[in-house]
Amino acid sequence: MRFSKLFGKTSREAPAEAESASHQLLLRAGMIAQIAAGIYSYLPSGWRVLRKIENIIREEMDKAGGQELMLPVLQPFELWQQSGRYVSFGQTMFTVTDRKEHKLALGPTHEEVIADLAHRYVQSYRDLPLLVYQIQTKFRDEPRPRGGLLRVREFIMKDLYSFDVDEAALDENYRKMSQAYQNIYARCGLPTSIVEADSGAIGGKESHEFMVIAETGEDEMVFCPHCGYSANVEKAQISKAIKKDVIASEAKQPLPLEEIATPEQKTIEEVADFLGVPPEQTLKAVFYIADGKLIFVVIRGDLEVNETKLRNTLKCTELRLATEDEVQQTGIVVGFASPIGIKGTKVIADDSITMGSNFITGANRQGYHFKNANYPRDFQVDITADIALAHHGDSCPKCDSNLSSTRGIEVGHIFKLGTFISEKLGASFLDQDGVSRPAVMGCYGIGLGRLLAAIVEQSHDDKGIIWPLSVAPYQVYLCLLHLDSPEVASAAEKVYQELEDAGIEVLFDDRDESPGVKFNDADLLGIPLRLTLSPRTLQNQSIEAKWRTEKETQLLPLENVSAKVNKLLREKLAR
Numbered sequence: 001m002r003f004s005k006l007f008g009k010t011s012r013e014a015p016a017e018a019e020s021a022s023h024q025l026l027l028r029a030g031m032i033a034q035i036a037a038g039i040y041s042y043l044p045s046g047w048r049v050l051r052k053i054e055n056i057i058r059e060e061m062d063k064a065g066g067q068e069l070m071l072p073v074l075q076p077f078e079l080w081q082q083s084g085r086y087v088s089f090g091q092t093m094f095t096v097t098d099r100k101e102h103k104l105a106l107g108p109t110h111e112e113v114i115a116d117l118a119h120r121y122v123q124s125y126r127d128l129p130l131l132v133y134q135i136q137t138k139f140r141d142e143p144r145p146r147g148g149l150l151r152v153r154e155f156i157m158k159d160l161y162s163f164d165v166d167e168a169a170l171d172e173n174y175r176k177m178s179q180a181y182q183n184i185y186a187r188c189g190l191p192t193s194i195v196e197a198d199s200g201a202i203g204g205k206e207s208h209e210f211m212v213i214a215e216t217g218e219d220e221m222v223f224c225p226h227c228g229y230s231a232n233v234e235k236a237q238i239s240k241a242i243k244k245d246v247i248a249s250e251a252k253q254p255l256p257l258e259e260i261a262t263p264e265q266k267t268i269e270e271v272a273d274f275l276g277v278p279p280e281q282t283l284k285a286v287f288y289i290a291d292g293k294l295i296f297v298v299i300r301g302d303l304e305v306n307e308t309k310l311r312n313t314l315k316c317t318e319l320r321l322a323t324e325d326e327v328q329q330t331g332i333v334v335g336f337a338s339p340i341g342i343k344g345t346k347v348i349a350d351d352s353i354t355m356g357s358n359f360i361t362g363a364n365r366q367g368y369h370f371k372n373a374n375y376p377r378d379f380q381v382d383i384t385a386d387i388a389l390a391h392h393g394d395s396c397p398k399c400d401s402n403l404s405s406t407r408g409i410e411v412g413h414i415f416k417l418g419t420f421i422s423e424k425l426g427a428s429f430l431d432q433d434g435v436s437r438p439a440v441m442g443c444y445g446i447g448l449g450r451l452l453a454a455i456v457e458q459s460h461d462d463k464g465i466i467w468p469l470s471v472a473p474y475q476v477y478l479c480l481l482h483l484d485s486p487e488v489a490s491a492a493e494k495v496y497q498e499l500e501d502a503g504i505e506v507l508f509d510d511r512d513e514s515p516g517v518k519f520n521d522a523d524l525l526g527i528p529l530r531l532t533l534s535p536r537t538l539q540n541q542s543i544e545a546k547w548r549t550e551k552e553t554q555l556l557p558l559e560n561v562s563a564k565v566n567k568l569l570r571e572k573l574a575r
């Protein structure tokens with residue numbers, strides 16, 4: 001490809017709206033262009049990278065036994081009503097209405113469509129296991145598209161669906177897919193960690209995410225350096241046992257409930273300080289509005305509410321903190337709220353309230369708290385569940401060591417769905433005894449644009465992108481200096497032809513620009529190997545070679561240059 005003909009311009013300035021490195025660099029390199037919030041075009045050089053990632057994914061899916069097919073983007077809304085998942089997707093789902101007033105969904109994912117296909121074509125246990133996948137566009141109406149390709153509303157995704165006879169067979173395919181995912185990231189030059197994850201709107205009983213550690217990542221994950229436990233903070237558990245040095249064991253015997261004056265002491269810190277007790281000995285009240293209803297959440301004072309866990313516990317779609325007015329309207333005294341004597345409001349408790357005794361809690365009276373509140377002696381709750389948020393320094397749920405935390409970008413998510421979708425859509429099979437059973441499903445997704453952006457987040461410097469050779473838009477950047485010298489120009493043309501003929505992917509910078517501009521663009525575009533031909537190198541019948549990742553240059557003889565370049569590329573790929 002000649003740079004002079006390449007569609008898409010490089011630019012020196014980072015656009016003001018681009019906050020992440022990948023967003024800035026991909027725009028500056030002329031690889032993507034935004035057309036609306038969360039909607040992007042891939043320009044030719046960016047599309048080449050995407051196609052390479054796509055091929056790696058396709059090869060690994062095929063190797064793992066996947067069969068590629070293509071499902072429609074337009075999906076009858078009835079399928080979503082049948083599965084019931086239109087509720088959990090809520091406003092994230094784009095819908096359209098056709099001319100006959102018939103509602104259709106623009107596929108945010110394809111479990112319904114594929115389960116409907118399985119319902120028609122899978123009959124017996126002999127048809128299983130079945131692994132089918134597609135690489136196709138998805139639509140999700142994200143409330144806050146951001147970060148360039150990191151969070152968008154239209155994106156290309158590889159989604160594979162597995163159908164099995166039982167849980168054990170699903171486990172086997174899940175393990176196989178997990179390995180295929182690790183192969184994909186390794187081939188894309190991207191180090192990832194696998195973490196336990198929340199299943200979110202997709203549903204199912206177990207899921208894992210593949211994370212790239214990055215400061216700019218939207219996700220937070222915790223991990224235990226001691227035993228290897230790792231989870232997205234949305235899902236992460238912690239050990240809530242109170243440490244012995246915090247509360248003496250003699251304080252554990254339940255004492256009589258007592259009302260005490262705590263004038264002007266409203267927050268947990270103020271009350272704990274005022275009474276000289278650790279936060280672990282207090283109960284915190286937090287109020288939410290879940291699908292329009294006020295919810296009273298009670299949690300031990302040293303912990304915070306994890307809203308994802310709370311949403312899952314309540315099985316609600318809309319969740320937000322309640323305002324003071326909304327709380328007061330129900331007769332609860334803000335700052336002195338108490339689960340003791342509460343009526344007419346749903347109470348959700350974190351299970352930490354069962355780990356501890358003689359708590360301080362509000363008295364639901366201005367200026368007063370209760371001392372020695374004990375559950376269930378003094379109050380009842382509607383649901384007890386783990387709804388606590390994990391933090392750096394909390395105790396590991398497996399081994400009690402201190403957890404660490406870091407930010408990351410999710411580049412893949414795999415789910416054990418079980419049978420809840422196949423049951424609703426009739427994806428069943430006859431087992432060996434002729435008994436009809438629902439197929440056990442799994443689903444496995446990778447967003448290709450997100451993966452591309454994560455590679456840039458992970459692999460760049462202040463000059464530009466550093467593409468791994470396996471996904472680079474071109475393998476070689478051929479830089480011609482001094483166009484005004486006919487000898488150099490004709491020698492460069494010859495090298496370009498020779499490399500092209502040898503099947504090497506070359507971007508030939510034949511533009512009439514200064515060496516500075518050309519070298520800057522070479523670095524910005526991040527093409528792995530730069531070859532420079534100038535009057536000086538031609539004098540020695542050679543060409544200068546430099547890797548994007550290295551400072552040193554080397555001279556290659558011009559004679560049979562394609563064989564030498566091929567050797568360099570092969571060695572690099574093998575590393």
Ligand SMILES: [Zn+2]
Pocket residue numbers: 224225226227228229396397398399400401
């Ligand atoms: Zn641990």
